[in-house]
Amino acid sequence: MKLLNQKFLTISIILLILAGLMVGCSTNKANESSVKETKNGKTNLRIAWWGSQDRHDKTQAAIKLFEEKNPDIKVTAEFTGWEGYWEKLATAAAGKNLPDVIQMDYARMVEYVDRDLLLDLTPFVDSGVINLDDVGELYINGGYYDDKLVAVNIGTNAPGIAYDPDMLEVAGVNPSALDPGYTWDDYIDISKKLKAGLGDNKYGIGGAYNGLMYLNYYLRQHGKELYNEEGTGLGYDDDQLAIDFYTYWDKLVKEEIAAPPKVTTTIKGLEDELIVQEKAPNIWFHSNQVVALQESAGRDLKLAVFPDLPGGEKGLYLKPGQFFSISTQSKQTEAAAKWIDFVTNDVEANEILAAERGVPISSKVRDHLKPSLGPAALEMFEYVELVENYSSDIYPPEPVGAAEVSALSDRIAEELNYGKITPEEAAKKFRTEGTAILEKNK
Numbered sequence: 050m051k052l053l054n055q056k057f058l059t060i061s062i063i064l065l066i067l068a069g070l071m072v073g074c075s076t077n078k079a080n081e082s083s084v085k086e087t088k089n090g091k092t093n094l095r096i097a098w099w100g101s102q103d104r105h106d107k108t109q110a111a112i113k114l115f116e117e118k119n120p121d122i123k124v125t126a127e128f129t130g131w132e133g134y135w136e137k138l139a140t141a142a143a144g145k146n147l148p149d150v151i152q153m154d155y156a157r158m159v160e161y162v163d164r165d166l167l168l169d170l171t172p173f174v175d176s177g178v179i180n181l182d183d184v185g186e187l188y189i190n191g192g193y194y195d196d197k198l199v200a201v202n203i204g205t206n207a208p209g210i211a212y213d214p215d216m217l218e219v220a221g222v223n224p225s226a227l228d229p230g231y232t233w234d235d236y237i238d239i240s241k242k243l244k245a246g247l248g249d250n251k252y253g254i255g256g257a258y259n260g261l262m263y264l265n266y267y268l269r270q271h272g273k274e275l276y277n278e279e280g281t282g283l284g285y286d287d288d289q290l291a292i293d294f295y296t297y298w299d300k301l302v303k304e305e306i307a308a309p310p311k312v313t314t315t316i317k318g319l320e321d322e323l324i325v326q327e328k329a330p331n332i333w334f335h336s337n338q339v340v341a342l343q344e345s346a347g348r349d350l351k352l353a354v355f356p357d358l359p360g361g362e363k364g365l366y367l368k369p370g371q372f373f374s375i376s377t378q379s380k381q382t383e384a385a386a387k388w389i390d391f392v393t394n395d396v397e398a399n400e401i402l403a404a405e406r407g408v409p410i411s412s413k414v415r416d417h418l419k420p421s422l423g424p425a426a427l428e429m430f431e432y433v434e435l436v437e438n439y440s441s442d443i444y445p446p447e448p449v450g451a452a453e454v455s456a457l458s459d460r461i462a463e464e465l466n467y468g469k470i471t472p473e474e475a476a477k478k479f480r481t482e483g484t485a486i487l488e489k490n491k
Contacts (some may be wrong), residue, residue: 091120094384097127098152098371099134104405111401115391122384142166142378149379150388153200153372155191159280159446161374167199168375173386174198180394188410191369191443200372201389204407206337206429207367207436208262210353213346216330220246227353229439233297236356237306243330244306254307255322255329257466259298261458263333265444266355267294270364280448281490283483288476295465295472302466310466319345336432337370337407343425350425352432354439365436366443370407408433450486457482 098108105128112124127148129137135157141147147166161167170192173179179201181189192200214224220243227239240253247253265275267290274284285291301307308323316322319338323329325346332342336352343350354365373392375385391398396417399409404422408430409415415430422430461479464470470478 091123092381092384093123093125094150094381094388095125095127095148096150096388097134097138097148099129099131100152100406101130104128107402107405111392111398114395114398114401115388118391118395119384119387122387124388145378147376147378149376149381149385151374151376152203153374155369155372156447156451158194158200158372158374159448162194162197162199166377168377168379168382169197169199170201170375170386170389171198173382173389178383178386179390183394183411183413185410185412185437187367187437187440187442191367191446192372194446200369200374201393202369202371202410203373203392204337204370204404205367205410205433206335206370206407207365207433207440208266208333208355209336209432209436210331210333210355211324211339211342211350212331212353213324213327213348214351215348216247216327217243220330222246224351229354229435230357232359233356237301240301240306247330250328252306252308252312252323252329254301255324255332256308256313257298257302257310257462258307258333259295259462259465261455263355264291264294264458266364268364269366269441269444270358270361272362274444276445276448276451276487278445279490280450280487282487283480288480291476291479292472295475299465299472303468310463324350335368336429336436339429339432340423340425350428352428354436363439363441365440367433367436367440368443404430448487449490453486454483457486 096112098104100108108128109126112126116122116124138147138151142164151161151167153161153167158167170179174181181201188202188205189198192198192202210227212224212227217224217226222239222242226235231239242253244251244253261275268275268285271285271290273290276282277284298307302309308329312323312328319325319341322332322342322345324332325342333355334342339350339352358364373389375382375389379385392402393409394411394414396414399411399414399418400421404418404426409418415434419427419430458479461470461475465472465475
């Protein structure tokens with residue numbers, strides 16, 4: 050009996066030691082987690098973004114200012130180029146280790162919401178932690194999905210036409226011809242005059258702008274969208290709309306009023322663009338590219354809205370260049386919201402960031418920055434504010450498969466520009482193959 054009691058005592062001691070070891074291991078893991086979330090008694094906030102070295106430098110300088118104004122927060126910066134950024138986030142998400150703040154792209158937003166990875170920011174707006182009092186609705190609407198604000202726009206741009214006013218005047222065209230209100234037919238007349246006035250080996254338009262962004266604009270003018278609400282098909286039923294759009298550009302290319310593909314395929318970078326080389330007076334693109342374009346051209350450029358459709362809808366929109374979102378895996382949501390408010394409203398921070406991501410969404414910040422802007426940046430700011438008057442809500446977030454549809458559109462446009470297919474065949478092919486891609490979402 051005595052021997053039995055000794056064995057029981059020995060076993061009990063061993064079990065107590067093992068339990069202590071297990072508690073110690075658990076405590077160590079908890080401490081490791083705590084170290085990740087706090088450093089030296091400060092909240093550790095992880096912020097991830099993609100971009101160029103210039104963006105990295107500017108953002109890190111803004112982070113330094115943020116830490117000075119929020120001494121209880123320590124930021125860990127996680128940045129990379131576009132290549133590899135989304136793969137890195139996917140790995141982190143799988144390990145439930147996403148950064149607290151994520152720079153988000155409009156084309157990726159639906160995917161992250163569907164995976165329940167983006168926090169609804171509405172409570173932070175309601176409480177005033179994120180202050181949007183100086184932000185117009187068109188600047189913020191793109192961040193909503195299913196009536197939840199899942200992303201805050203941190204730089205706005207808009208579709209537009211950059212043009213060289215001196216080239217227009219040389220060709221005998223008053224630049225005021227591109228003031229808002231001119232029509233698609235007017236644009237043909239203007240472009241023909243430019244072609245005739247500029248001389249040999251020059252064009253009235255920098256190319257055939259018959260890609261997906263421009264088709265979407267044309268559809269929106271007719272009260273349609275590119276995709277249906279469910280993302281399972283195209284958003285328009287009448288292919289005549291696409292036929293008319295493709296026909297418009299097909300005629301301009303065939304008459305060489307718009308630069309043909311034998312010319313545009315030689316363009317490899319901004320320095321090769323026809324407007325830079327003074328071989329065409331304009332280019333259709335996104336407004337945030339005008340600063341770099343003007344630097345390449347070495348002369349003043351202006352921005353104009355796309356052609357108007359008499360009696361049609363407002364086809365333009367303000368497009369978020371990028372967003373900041375908060376991960377649902379974050380335990381530092383309050384600090385993350387403070388960062389988003391900081392880059393939205395702090396004028397010192399925006400002096401540092403210098404609108405590199407696009408035009409700031411706060412009117413107070415824009416007004417503060419304008420006096421210090423160069424001519425191209427000021428043109429970009431004023432253009433975005435002009436577009437507000439000719440815009441409707443941005444198109445819904447793109448569905449899964451949108452990248453495939455975009456690639457399809459590029460292939461069709463190339464075949465059309467080379468005369469391999471007709472506008473009718475282009476519209477039919479886009480309908481058939483685009484629908485096949487999107488039906489996978491059903």
